[in-house]
Amino acid sequence: MVVPARGPERLGAPGVTPPVQPRLEAGFIAGLVSDYCADRDLPAPSSARIELTVLDRSHALPASYAPGDLVSASAAGFAGGSGGKLVSSRIVNDLAALRADSATAGLSISITSAYRSYASQVSTFNSWVARLGLATALQRSARPGHSEHQLGTTMDLTSPGWNGRFGNWATETAEGRWLVENGWRYGFVMSYPLGSQDVTCFSFEPWHYRWIGREAAAAWHASGLYLRPFLERYVGG
Numbered sequence: 001m002v003v004p005a006r007g008p009e010r011l012g013a014p015g016v017t018p019p020v021q022p023r024l025e026a027g028f029i030a031g032l033v034s035d036y037c038a039d040r041d042l043p044a045p046s047s048a049r050i051e052l053t054v055l056d057r058s059h060a061l062p063a064s065y066a067p068g069d070l071v072s073a074s075a076a077g078f079a080g081g082s083g084g085k086l087v088s089s090r091i092v093n094d095l096a097a098l099r100a101d102s103a104t105a106g107l108s109i110s111i112t113s114a115y116r117s118y119a120s121q122v123s124t125f126n127s128w129v130a131r132l133g134l135a136t137a138l139q140r141s142a143r144p145g146h147s148e149h150q151l152g153t154t155m156d157l158t159s160p161g162w163n164g165r166f167g168n169w170a171t172e173t174a175e176g177r178w179l180v181e182n183g184w185r186y187g188f189v190m191s192y193p194l195g196s197q198d199v200t201c202f203s204f205e206p207w208h209y210r211w212i213g214r215e216a217a218a219a220w221h222a223s224g225l226y227l228r229p230f231l232e233r234y235v236g237g
Contacts, residue, residue: 043060086114156207169206185217189212190227
């Protein structure tokens with residue numbers, strides 16, 4: 001399967017001031033399909049807060065969607081290649097706090113990937129198909145429209161000296177261990193943790209963190225749920 005490219009459109013006016021987050025309230029979604037590991041392109045349910053959008057192998061963003069508030073991660077204090085990555089401005093304050101506090105702890109976290117357009121995800125997914133075949137690629141990479149990176153609130157992270165792309169960054173590095181323990185305090189949650197594949201339908205990605213806001217992340221942490229069922233049950237709609 002080779003996915004054809006479609007160019008995105010940027011929606012909304014750019015901005016750099018994160019909006020005030022409304023109070024988190026439960027909002028169960030009755031309309032999502034139960035067999036969401038099936039590969040299809042159903043519209044992702046709308047959410048008043050885009051960072052809480054449920055994305056999986058069945059539910060997708062339109063090719064035209066792009067955040068209207070993208071800024072460089074340098075706004076959060078990242079430098080070099082990390083600083084050039086694009087993120088939604090709504091995550092900047094929490095990302096800056098995460099970076100600063102991890103640095104105070106003697107750690108060095110960098111960003112390998114952040115916002116990806118629909119068209120960029122076409123290339124990413126097709127490269128995995130070429131390397132691993134379609135069946136494995138579907139577990140290791142999201143099809144275009146289904147990637148959390150398109151939201152602008154998701155990043156792949158790494159640290160100096162770690163090059164085990166298929167290893168366990170969450171246990172093999174001090175930075176990964178710190179993120180597991182503390183990421184949620186800044187609103188960042190690992191989307192695809194170890195042992196979650198039957199629920200998330202994607203392979204373990206210890207470097208893949210999605211921002212859902214501090215209040216939602218605190219509720220997620222208390223729930224004991226994986227991120228996808230948490231978003232569906234508590235904060236979607």
